Structure formats: C-alpha cells, structure tokens
Amino acid sequence: MGGHEIQQLIRLFGRLPGLGPRSARRIVLYLLRDPQARLQPLLRALDQTGQAVTTCSTCGNLDTSDPCHICTDETRDQRLVCVVETVGDLWALERAGVHGGVYQVLGGTLSPLAGVGPEDLNIASLLARLDAGQVREIILALGATVEGATTMHWLMDRLAEYEVTLSRVAQGVPAGGALDVLDDGTLAAALGARRPA
Amino acid sequence: MGGHEIQQLIRLFGRLPGLGPRSARRIVLYLLRDPQARLQPLLRALDQTGQAVTTCSTCGNLDTSDPCHICTDETRDQRLVCVVETVGDLWALERAGVHGGVYQVLGGTLSPLAGVGPEDLNIASLLARLDAGQVREIILALGATVEGATTMHWLMDRLAEYEVTLSRVAQGVPAGGALDVLDDGTLAAALGARRPA
Structure with missing residues (x-):
C-alpha cells in the first residue's frame, strides 16, 4: 500500500455515505493516477466550497x-x-x-x-x-x-x-409505481384521497 | 440547488469511479452539513497526498x-x-x-x-x-x-x-468458489494444473 497520507485519504473517503474501503481505494487510485487532472480540480472545488458555504438566514438552505x-x-x-x-x-x-x-x-x-x-x-x-x-x-x-x-x-x-x-403535499401512488409493490399505508392514502376520474 | 461552487463539487464527485449524480449529491450534502468535521479533513488529506504523491522510480508504485x-x-x-x-x-x-x-x-x-x-x-x-x-x-x-x-x-x-x-501465479478455483459458477477457462486451468491429493 502507499504511505501514511494515502492510507488516511482512503480512510476518509471510506467514511463518506455509500462508500466503503473497497470503493474508497478505487477512487483514491483513480485520483492518484493523474493528480493534475483529477485530484487538483476536486481539491480546488472542495476548498472554494468549504470557504464559501453558509446557511441562508432566511430559509436555511x-x-x-x-x-x-x-x-x-x-x-x-x-x-x-x-x-x-x-x-x-x-x-x-x-x-x-x-x-x-x-x-x-x-x-x-x-x-x-x-x-x-x-x-x-x-x-x-x-x-x-x-x-x-x-x-x-x-x-x-x-x-x-x-x-x-x-x-x-x-x-x-x-x-x-x-x-x-x-x-x-398529496399522498398516493408514485408516478410509474405498480400497486402491488406499494405498502398498505400508501394504498390507504391513495384510496382515501381518490378523485373523480 | 446550491450555488455554482456546490454544483461544480457535485459534478466532480459524480465523475469518480462508482459514483453518479445521485451519490455525489448525497456525499456533498454530507460534507456541507458539517464542513469543519467532514469537508476540512478530506481537503487537508487531498492536499497533503496531492503534494507528496510520486511514482517510485525503482518499482512504479x-x-x-x-x-x-x-x-x-x-x-x-x-x-x-x-x-x-x-x-x-x-x-x-x-x-x-x-x-x-x-x-x-x-x-x-x-x-x-x-x-x-x-x-x-x-x-x-x-x-x-x-x-x-x-x-x-x-x-x-x-x-x-x-x-x-x-x-x-x-x-x-x-x-x-x-x-x-x-x-x-497459479490459475485455478478461487478460495470459497463453487465449481458450478466458474467459467470454462478457469475449470480447464484448474483441471490442467491438478496436483496429487
């Protein structure tokens, strides 16, 4: 494996939601194979966003x-x-x-x-x-x-x-959803909120 | 959605191997919800690794x-x-x-x-x-x-x-592998390289 810094980078990527050690290693290898074109742009974007990000005091966005x-x-x-x-x-x-x-x-x-x-x-x-x-x-x-x-x-x-x-917001059958895979609560809501056809 | 910088960060994460727009958004939201504890350590590790990473002139590691x-x-x-x-x-x-x-x-x-x-x-x-x-x-x-x-x-x-x-390296049946899911080439290699039991 690579040095201490590379291991730490893999650990941090592996903690992101949806990622684990295997996908983190794959991502870090991908970044390190071409640092100028891959790692540096990500680094700059993280830096800029991390410095600028704030919570909107009006709405919380x-x-x-x-x-x-x-x-x-x-x-x-x-x-x-x-x-x-x-x-x-x-x-x-x-x-x-x-x-x-x-x-x-x-x-x-x-x-x-x-x-x-x-x-x-x-x-x-x-x-x-x-x-x-x-x-x-x-x-x-x-x-x-x-x-x-x-x-x-x-x-x-x-x-x-x-x-x-x-x-x-209305509750009911989601677009593209077949009825037989929906849970009872969704079916009850969809029937209860029925409208004239 | 967030501003231009956040969009760019989502785009860059979405280009990493195994990730797409949906997982990238999830990761960026995770990072932005607590920049000090999540985004900054990743930023520092990327910075340190990006600066220090090199190819070993002896072996290519x-x-x-x-x-x-x-x-x-x-x-x-x-x-x-x-x-x-x-x-x-x-x-x-x-x-x-x-x-x-x-x-x-x-x-x-x-x-x-x-x-x-x-x-x-x-x-x-x-x-x-x-x-x-x-x-x-x-x-x-x-x-x-x-x-x-x-x-x-x-x-x-x-x-x-x-x-x-x-x-x-030898070719053959991988550890934990059932024979009926292996391809013909692997089975042929495993039989061909058979050893006294």
Missing part, C-alpha cells in the same frame, strides 16, 4: 451566499413558502422544477426518541417572515413518515394563528 | 516517497520481484500479506487494440535491477486475461536472457 440565490430570485413567488425537512429535499424539488416559490428548511423532524424538539427546528425565520406579512401560502412538504406527520401536525398548530393558506 | 516504502523495507526480500499490472494489484497483494518480496508495476498490459506496446510498459527499472544482479526470482502475477497472457509471454521472452528464476 445551504449556499455560497446569504440570503441564498433562491431567496433573492425575483422571478420566484417569494410569498409562497414550501416547508421541507432537509436541504436534500429542497434540492430534489429544485431538480424536479415543480415549485416556483421559496423554501423553509426545518433541518429535521420532531423526534422525541432522538431528542429533537420544536426548539431544534429552524422555524424562527419563517415566523419572522409571517410576522412581516411576507407570506401568502405555506406548503408543507414533509415526508410521509411518523416523524414527518408529527412535525406537520405540530406546525399546523403553530401556524394556526397566522392569516395564511396552509396546504400539504 | 505510488507512494509519498521515492523509492517507496516497500523498496526501502530491509525486512523484505529485495531480490524477489513480483511483476503486477497496476498499483491496484500491488495494493491487493499487500492487503493479503502474501508476498514478502518487492514489486515491479508495469502500469498496464500489452494491448495492440488500445495502442499499448512494450515501450509503454514500465520495465526499464526492472531490467536495470536485473543488470545490476539484484534479482533472484521474478514472479509474474498478471491477470488471467488475454492481455495478461500476451504480456506474460512477451515478458518471458524479454527476460529469457537473464540468469533468474521465472515463475507465474
């Missing part, structure tokens, strides 16, 4: 500017706020290109077992936007999990005092 | 010193040289801990189709070691592929003029 490029985008409906659990959820909605408004990233879900209470969720900036009358509608786009549902109900209570339209 | 730590290890048999195709093969043999000698990394195999000829293989330093009388035995540990076999036969010709023992 990760970006290299604060407020983030979504919160400063004047072509978006700044009064339509979609509440999501994580930055990964925000990215997924942005990739799909299905939301023309802005976001509020909670940074997690209520979970008594994991010791996550209301004070751990990022909602202060949402309440500030509500207090300032900057919000017309809030879409709750939380996961269809026990924690997601708990968090959604707590949020609906918390936001009841505001003059704002509250909506939630 | 990748290491942070030249000659590499294997070629300078006095507890190893420096006169027993194992010829391998790639640094990855060298790492595999080192992990197994089955070779007490040193190495020669060819950096590839002869492949007329891919335009790889004898002049592209790293054997000059092996010939220099042979000329200096520093080699007792050479083990050819090349892959059981057409290119590996071609390269091995070419090497056996090339090394015939030297007073040195030439051997090659």
Whole structure:
C-alpha cells in the first residue's frame, strides 16, 4: 500500500455515505493516477466550497451566499413558502422544477426518541417572515413518515394563528409505481384521497 | 440547488469511479452539513497526498516517497520481484500479506487494440535491477486475461536472457468458489494444473 497520507485519504473517503474501503481505494487510485487532472480540480472545488458555504438566514438552505440565490430570485413567488425537512429535499424539488416559490428548511423532524424538539427546528425565520406579512401560502412538504406527520401536525398548530393558506403535499401512488409493490399505508392514502376520474 | 461552487463539487464527485449524480449529491450534502468535521479533513488529506504523491522510480508504485516504502523495507526480500499490472494489484497483494518480496508495476498490459506496446510498459527499472544482479526470482502475477497472457509471454521472452528464476501465479478455483459458477477457462486451468491429493 502507499504511505501514511494515502492510507488516511482512503480512510476518509471510506467514511463518506455509500462508500466503503473497497470503493474508497478505487477512487483514491483513480485520483492518484493523474493528480493534475483529477485530484487538483476536486481539491480546488472542495476548498472554494468549504470557504464559501453558509446557511441562508432566511430559509436555511445551504449556499455560497446569504440570503441564498433562491431567496433573492425575483422571478420566484417569494410569498409562497414550501416547508421541507432537509436541504436534500429542497434540492430534489429544485431538480424536479415543480415549485416556483421559496423554501423553509426545518433541518429535521420532531423526534422525541432522538431528542429533537420544536426548539431544534429552524422555524424562527419563517415566523419572522409571517410576522412581516411576507407570506401568502405555506406548503408543507414533509415526508410521509411518523416523524414527518408529527412535525406537520405540530406546525399546523403553530401556524394556526397566522392569516395564511396552509396546504400539504398529496399522498398516493408514485408516478410509474405498480400497486402491488406499494405498502398498505400508501394504498390507504391513495384510496382515501381518490378523485373523480 | 446550491450555488455554482456546490454544483461544480457535485459534478466532480459524480465523475469518480462508482459514483453518479445521485451519490455525489448525497456525499456533498454530507460534507456541507458539517464542513469543519467532514469537508476540512478530506481537503487537508487531498492536499497533503496531492503534494507528496510520486511514482517510485525503482518499482512504479505510488507512494509519498521515492523509492517507496516497500523498496526501502530491509525486512523484505529485495531480490524477489513480483511483476503486477497496476498499483491496484500491488495494493491487493499487500492487503493479503502474501508476498514478502518487492514489486515491479508495469502500469498496464500489452494491448495492440488500445495502442499499448512494450515501450509503454514500465520495465526499464526492472531490467536495470536485473543488470545490476539484484534479482533472484521474478514472479509474474498478471491477470488471467488475454492481455495478461500476451504480456506474460512477451515478458518471458524479454527476460529469457537473464540468469533468474521465472515463475507465474497459479490459475485455478478461487478460495470459497463453487465449481458450478466458474467459467470454462478457469475449470480447464484448474483441471490442467491438478496436483496429487
């Protein structure tokens, strides 16, 4: 094997989500076979991003500017706020290109077992936007999990005092999904929310 | 999504072997959620390795010193040289801990189709070691592929003029391998190389 530095690099890559020792070795070998063309660009990108990354104080998104490029985008409906659990959820909605408004990233879900209470969720900036009358509608786009549902109900209570339209994403059969592989909860939700054909 | 720098970082991770856009996003999110504990150590390790990595002028190994730590290890048999195709093969043999000698990394195999000829293989330093009388035995540990076999036969010709023992790794049933999943070539090699039980 290579020297101490190479071993350490393999260890660190092996800790990344989805990677293990074998894939980490493969990646490190790939990088070291042509450091100028492979390792250096990655190094520069990590350096630049690591220096610039920050949490948007308006919505909780990760970006290299604060407020983030979504919160400063004047072509978006700044009064339509979609509440999501994580930055990964925000990215997924942005990739799909299905939301023309802005976001509020909670940074997690209520979970008594994991010791996550209301004070751990990022909602202060949402309440500030509500207090300032900057919000017309809030879409709750939380996961269809026990924690997601708990968090959604707590949020609906918390936001009841505001003059704002509250909506939630629909549950049902996912696009391309066959019914026979879906779980009972999804089937029940899809039947319960049935619409005229 | 995040800003330009974050997008670029995701693109670069997505080009690493075994990764794609989805796994790259997951890794970048993981790194950005705690830059101090996750991104910075990886950045430092890449920086240190990128600056220090070099190719051993004796054997062709990748290491942070030249000659590499294997070629300078006095507890190893420096006169027993194992010829391998790639640094990855060298790492595999080192992990197994089955070779007490040193190495020669060819950096590839002869492949007329891919335009790889004898002049592209790293054997000059092996010939220099042979000329200096520093080699007792050479083990050819090349892959059981057409290119590996071609390269091995070419090497056996090339090394015939030297007073040195030439051997090659055995082919046969891999440890833990059931016979019914092995290909015909492996079965033929295993039968052909049968030994008294």
